[in-house]
Amino acid sequence: MTTVAAYAAPAAKAPLERTTIERRAVGEFDVLIDIKFAGICHSDIHQAREGWGEAIFPMVPGHEIAGVVSEVGPGVTRFQVGDRVGVGCMVDSCRECxxxxxxxxxxxxxxxxxxxNGIGKDGEPTQGGYSEKVVVDENYVLRIPDGLSLDVAAPLLCAGITTYSPLKHWGAGPGKKVAVLGMGGLGHMAVKIAHALGAEVTVLSQSLRKKDDGLKLGADHYYATSDPKTFEELQGSFDLIVSTVSASLDFGAFLSLLKTRGALVNVGAPEEPVSLNLFSVIGGGKTLAGSMIGGIAETQEMLDFCAEHGLGAEIELISADRINEAYERVLASDVRYRFVIDTATI
Structure with a gap:
């Protein structure tokens, strides 16, 4: 066991505070990672404040982890000391289903x-990336290409794959019109990736205050959803809408923006149930879908794609003692576009 410094929420809705946690000894197929940077995802806030249901405390959030390998188990074949690596939202699975x-x-x-906020196969709660080190099975560790700086790569381990996966699955590319709903931590990566895939990209945001940013990141068009004329003008326009917002939506209004057999895919997860008139999907043969991150191979594919196209996250680097401030600013939509913790400050 190794004792490391970390920032944890001691209880639901409590401010995060500096503490220490135990990391397991490096096993045969384990990789010990010195964490260099950890992104702050809105999911961290949902879970630390029990917005998605009962959680495990004390909780060390963080599933956008970038660092360097400092030790490997004797059976590890994929990585060696000094490799630049990342860890995303999961660290194991059954491997058999x-x-x-x-x-x-x-x-x-x-x-x-x-x-x-999970339980490992050893029966112990898992703890995330707001910490100095982490031990992970090599099969759930990603290689960060040399073309990506670790700080801007960290958010790709959630925000990048969460948007890349549905864009690929629903065929975003040349000749396709894609709308990104929301221009935050997820949305700004969706814009970059959809543009790099060759789609015609439109941002749908509450206001136009981020319009210049959206166009610089690769959007072809930018509309305010607070303007009723937006829904009149864009009716039946899109092959795919990726919703990155975690607030309840008027799904009927947004489904009306799809072409026949278009898809509205949710990657943002509101804390409250939503309502839907099914005629919104029946008329036009439309799909209302969801998507959750991606598998390990697809996540590696995403990292390689982002490196090839020079796509890192737009970040604000902060010290660990500003985590609680950052949480409040995320809730106020006051970040462009991802807070990343410099873990040397923990």
């Missing part, structure tokens, strides 16, 4: 082991 064998470990039938 149909989904795991198909490379969809995130949909493990028995339930993937999440990087934090």
């Amino acid at each position: 149909e989904n795991c064998k198909a490379g969809d470990e995130q949909y493990c039938v028995k339930g993937a082991t999440m990087t934090y």
Whole structure:
């Protein structure tokens, strides 16, 4: 066991505070990672404040982890000391079910082991990236290409794959019109990736205050959803809408923006149930879908794609003692576009 410094929420809705946690000894197939940077995802706030249901405390959040390998187990073949690596939202799965064998470990039938707020196979709670080090099985560690700086790569381990996976699955590319709903931590990566895939990209945001940013990041068009004329002008326009917002939506209004057989895919997860008139999907043969991160192989594919196209997250680097301030600013939409913790400050 190794004792490391970390920032943890001691209880639901409590401010995060500096503490120490124990990391397991490096096993035969384990990799010890010196964490250099950890992104702050809105999911961290949902879970630390029990917005998505009962959680495990004390909780060290963080599933956007970038660092350097400092030790490997004797059976490790994929990594060596000094490698630049990342860890995303999961650190294990059953490896035996149909989904795991198909490379969809995130949909493990028995339930993937999440990087934090989960229970590992040893029966102990998992703790995340707001810490100095982490021990992870090599099969759930990603290689960060040399073309990506570790600080801007960290958010790709959640925000990048969460948007890349549905864009790929629903065929975003040349000749396709894609709308990104929301221009935050997820949305800004969705814009970058959809543009790099060759799609015609439109941002749908509450206001136009981020319009200049959206166009610089690769959007072709930018509309305010607070303007009723937006829904009149864009009716029937899109092949795909990726919703990155975690607030309840008027799904009927947004489904009306889809072409026949278009898809509205949710990657943001509101804390409250939503309502839907099914005629919104029946008329036009439309799809209302969801998507959750991606498998390990697809996450590596995303990292390689981002490196090839020079796509890192737009970040604000902070010291660890500003985590609680950052949480409040995320809730106020006051970040462009991802807070990243310099873990040397923990």
